[in-house]
Amino acid sequence: MKTNQKNSRLLSSLLSYYPRLPENSNGHPVVSEIRQKAFERLKDIGLPGNKDDKWRDSGFMDIFNREFKMETEPAPYQKTINEIFECEIYDFHSEIISVLNGHYYAKDPEEIRTLENGVRVGSILTAQKEFPGLFDQYFGKIGDDQTDGLKAANSAFFKDGVFIYVPDGVEVKDALQLIKMVNEQGNPFIASRNLIILGKNSKLTFMHCDDSINHLSSFINTFTEIHVGENATLELYKLQNLNDESALLNNTFIRQGRNSRTSAIVLSLNGGKIRNELHIDLNGEGAETDLSGVYLMDKEQHIDNQVYVNHLVPHCNSKTLYKGVLDNKATGIFRGYIYVKQDAQKTNAFQKNNNILMTSDARIDTMPFLEIYADDVKCSHGATVGQLDDEALFYLMQRGISRENATLLLMNAFTSEVTSKISIEPLKNSIEDMIKKRLRGELSICDKCILHCTVPDKPVEFEIDLSKI
Amino acid sequence: MGDEKKKNNVVQEVTTSEYKYGFVSDIEMDTAPKGLNEDIIRLISKKKNEPQWLLDFRLKAYRHWLKMKEPNWAHIKYPPIDFQDIIYYAAPKKKKQLSSLDEVDPELLETFNKLGISLDEQKMLAGVAVDAVIDSVSVKTTFKDTLAKHNIIFCSFSEAVQNHPELVKKYMGKAVPYTDNYFAALNSAVFSDGSFCFIPKGVRSPIELSTYFRINAANTGQFERTLIIAEEGGYVSYLEGCTAPMRDENQLHAAVVEIIAMDDAEVKYSTVQNWYPGDKEGKGGVYNFVTKRGICKGKNSKISWTQVETGSAITWKYPSCMLIGDNSVGEFYSVAVTNNYQQADTGTKMVHIGRNTKSTIISKGISAGHSNNSYRGLVRVSKKAENARNYSQCDSLLLGDKCGAHTFPYIKTGNNTAIVEHEATTSKISEDQLFYCQQRGIDMEKAIGLIVNGYAKQVLNKLPMEFAIEAQKLLAITLEGSVG
Incomplete structure (x- = not known):
């Protein structure tokens, strides 16, 4: 249905900015072609409109008419990211990669770092020049959505991003942590693009963090392509903790090869408007994927999780579990889509979405879809919207726990079904603490890390008034 | 035991038969020329001797329709419909008003006898009052006297326009406005034409009311309209059945059903839809594009939709409930079976507006052959609908590796006191169950029939007795030959 928006301020800014796009001038020919095609498509289809089924009731429509700043210069490297933004998780070792205002941020942004075992990490702009063979083989191969103007806008306008290559047989010990931040006045439109390649029998833990360090507004349009090779394992964590003025569009496309495994956990703790699209192509027999998410929204925040699982070949398993709490006037959308292609027999696909509404002003739309063309399958989905169990609350309160704490405990239990899946212990503790703080309303943004996360002498516990027991 | 044996014989008999309602009756017809324009609408209105306000309504709807676009969001595919190639009015030639059964065209009576529908009141078909609509015109309504005793109005829509214009004017278009789709x-x-039913205050209809629709003439579309109103404390159980001849071209059926239930009223609407589904290659068949909606307007009112969808080349319908009155209840029970190249996109809409409203959705889809069967449903809890409760269960059964089964639920919740649950499963017939049946000497086809009937039982149980038996037979016919 052609019901897209064709005359928003954002679209006209994008269209008039394209000829001046600096990344376009000396680009790699393959990328230039993709940019040009995407630009033509954007011109043709415009931005998503409210009548587009995939964007219906989305909170993004109302930002399209804001004034956006298109040009952002790479900030000169002054300090390490840890000096700007403290995000130390106790006992959690990670290799940090930074992207500031959409630009790869490092001492020498032109350098592709080589980590242990030959893992390559660097700017996507450099990678296209240094590894044209590898780059051309994978770049732009998945996520070619002809109908979505914002994806086209990313392909046409991405400034920079991260390139990660894990060679065959390499298991990366420490997680790679990408921290994306915005520090720019004037409501910038920031498109960044990541390409991650996991070779055969490799293993990677990748954390993708979107954080705010101030209260400036922005629209971040991120597009990540991940190729998971045969028998490779990917653990993906997305941690989103943005200010209320930010709009984040996070498109992630994962293509899985034979016998590969992916687990993805998406944690949306804060943010003005967040839309996470997660597309999984199960492209090799025996592939497995386990996707889960927690979203905790309040004020007038908006969260939109779109999870597409495509079973393209037989003998693949998928699980999807998303849980959310919406408070105040927050609005949420969950759309799960399991597609089972004809002949993708022996498919097991499960999908679940549970929501808790805290106020009568909060709203959730949940759409768990199944589209199945093979008969020898086991597919199911479930969705619920409800409140905390009154009896459970009563039980706790009867034992001297205040209503407030009892509510927190129950909500914590509600989200722990997802957080308990985090396999790295320190990360799990830290995230569970963040969730506790979030539920108490103490966490707004990672404002210079007021948290200091979990340190053993400062455990975050629920206060229970012993005198009342 | 005896009953069981009889039942099995029946099943066997029907599984070996083709679409048995595919005959054409040779009835003299009065038809309008092909095509659609304002003159045709004026002609229809004139033929039916309608008041000016109704003609104005038709023209307003037509002018609005011209501005609309055909919807394309459903999970169905069909070649574009040429709306100018359809006859919009076809009626059996009547000798003015009929006063008794003797005056009915014998050919017509024969048609209904073949369908197993008795219009003869003497035969008293299990105490069901029938309004038979052939092509576009209601030909006969039975049991008028019994109904009149209770002040129940049950007649064709045209009669209602003539005899009860105030009621028609008041309620028509209230549940489904012409701007709806x-x-x-x-x-x-x-x-x-269509049926009109009015249950006065405090009356429980002593018999079940039924409308039987049949498309007979070639190249015609069927556009009937049903309006059911249950006043305070009223109750009615309403049945709808339909068949069509086998023809190579597709025929369009675009009906509207409106139900309005006032305080404490209850309306139960059951459909066994068996339009001609097309042949094994998917040629021909009826396009069944229907809008059905009930409004639970009063407190404690209840509307229950039960449907068994086995026919039609394409089914596109979403019987829905607007739960406006406090404590009102909406129910939707559906079995949709598709075989060969049939396509179905069906489900419901439950819109919770009043307080303490409840809705239940049970949908069972069965796909075989090359067919596609989708459940599409909306549960919306509006901001003021305190303590709304919904439970939905949508199961799909796949019989064959070339068919598709899809589930598209939309759940929109805007109130924190709502409890909404949805679950769905998709699977094929369990090998274990089949093995168990076969081990006991039940052959493959019968075993599948047995399992499918068991699977659909939850819905079939909601149907009135006669309909349930018919529906069971239909399930068997529709699935015949789908076993691999």
């Missing part, structure tokens, strides 16, 4: 607008412009 493309096919509802088309229907509002060209509807030819």
Whole structure:
């Protein structure tokens, strides 16, 4: 249905900015072609409109008419990211990669770092020049959505991003942590693009963090392509903790090869408007994927999780579990889509979405879809919207726990079904603490890390008034 | 035991038969020329001797329809419909008003006898009052006297327009306005007849009311309109059945059904839809694009939709409930079976508006052959609908590796006191169950029939007795030959 928006301020800014796009001038020919095609498509289809089924009731429509700043210069490297933004998780070792205002941020942004075992990490702009063979083989191969103007806008306008290559047989010990931040006045439109390649029998833990360090507004349009090779394992964590003025569009496309495994956990703790699209192509027999998410929204925040699982070949398993709490006037959308292609027999696909509404002003739309063309399958989905169990609350309160704490405990239990899946212990503790703080309303943004996360002498516990027991 | 044996014989008999309602009756017809324009609408209105306000309604709907676009969001595919290639009015030639059964065209009676529908009141078909609509015109309504005793009005829509214009004017278009969707607008412009039912305050209808629809003439579309009103404390159980001849070209059926239930009223609407589904290659068949909606207007009112969808080349319908009155209840029970190249996109809409409203959705889809069967449903809890409760269960069964089964639920919740649950499963017939049956000497086809019937039982149980038996037989016929 052609019901897209064709005359928003954002679209006209994008269209008039394209000829001046600096990344376009000396680009790699393959990328230039993709940019040009995407630009033509954007011109043709415009931005998503409210009548587009995939964007219906989305909170993004109302930002399209804001004034956006298109040009952002790479900030000169002054300090390490840890000096700007403290995000130390106790006992959690990670290799940090930074992207500031959409630009790869490092001492020498032109350098592709080589980590242990030959893992390559660097700017996507450099990678296209240094590894044209590898780059051309994978770049732009998945996520070619002809109908979505914002994806086209990313392909046409991405400034920079991260390139990660894990060679065959390499298991990366420490997680790679990408921290994306915005520090720019004037409501910038920031498109960044990541390409991650996991070779055969490799293993990677990748954390993708979107954080705010101030209260400036922005629209971040991120597009990540991940190729998971045969028998490779990917653990993906997305941690989103943005200010209320930010709009984040996070498109992630994962293509899985034979016998590969992916687990993805998406944690949306804060943010003005967040839309996470997660597309999984199960492209090799025996592939497995386990996707889960927690979203905790309040004020007038908006969260939109779109999870597409495509079973393209037989003998693949998928699980999807998303849980959310919406408070105040927050609005949420969950759309799960399991597609089972004809002949993708022996498919097991499960999908679940549970929501808790805290106020009568909060709203959730949940759409768990199944589209199945093979008969020898086991597919199911479930969705619920409800409140905390009154009896459970009563039980706790009867034992001297205040209503407030009892509510927190129950909500914590509600989200722990997802957080308990985090396999790295320190990360799990830290995230569970963040969730506790979030539920108490103490966490707004990672404002210079007021948290200091979990340190053993400062455990975050629920206060229970012993005198009342 | 005896009953069981009899039942099995029946099943066997029907599984070996083709679409048995595919005959054409040779009845003299009065038809309008092909095509659609304002003159045709004026012609229909004139033929039916309608008041000016109704003609105005039709013309308004037509002008609105011209501005609309055919919807394309459903999970169905069909070649574009040429709306100018359809006859919008076809009626059995009547000798003015019929006063007794003797005056009915014998050919017509024969048609209904073949369908197993007795119009003869003497035969008293299990105490069901029938309104038979052939092509576009209601030909006969039975049991008028019994109904009149209770002040129940049950007649054809045209009669209602003539005899009870105030009621028609007051309620028509209230549940399904002509602006609602493309096919509802088309229907509002060209509807030819249908049934009208009015249950006065405090009356429980002693018999079940039934309408039987049949498309007979070639190249015609059927556009009937049903309006059911249950006043305070009223109750009615309403049945709808339909068949059509086998023809190579596709025929369009775009009906509108409106139900309005006031305080404490209850309406139960059951459909066994068995339009001609097309042949094994998917040639021909009826396009069944229907808008059905009930409004639970009063407190404690209840509307229950039960449907067994086995026919039609394409089914596109979403019987829905607007739960406006406090404590009102909406129910939807559906079995949709598709075989060969049939396509179904069906489900419901439950819109919770009043307080303490409840809705239940049970949908069982069965796909075989090359067919596609989708459940599409909306549960919306509006901001003021305190303590709304919904439970939905949508199961799909796949019989064959070339068919598709899809589930598209939309759940929109805007109130924190709501409890909404949805679950769905998709699977094929369990090998274990099949093995168990076969081990006991039940052959493959029968075993599948048995399992499918068991699977659909939850819905079939909601149907009135006669309909349940018919529906069971239909399930068996529709699935015949689908075993691999």
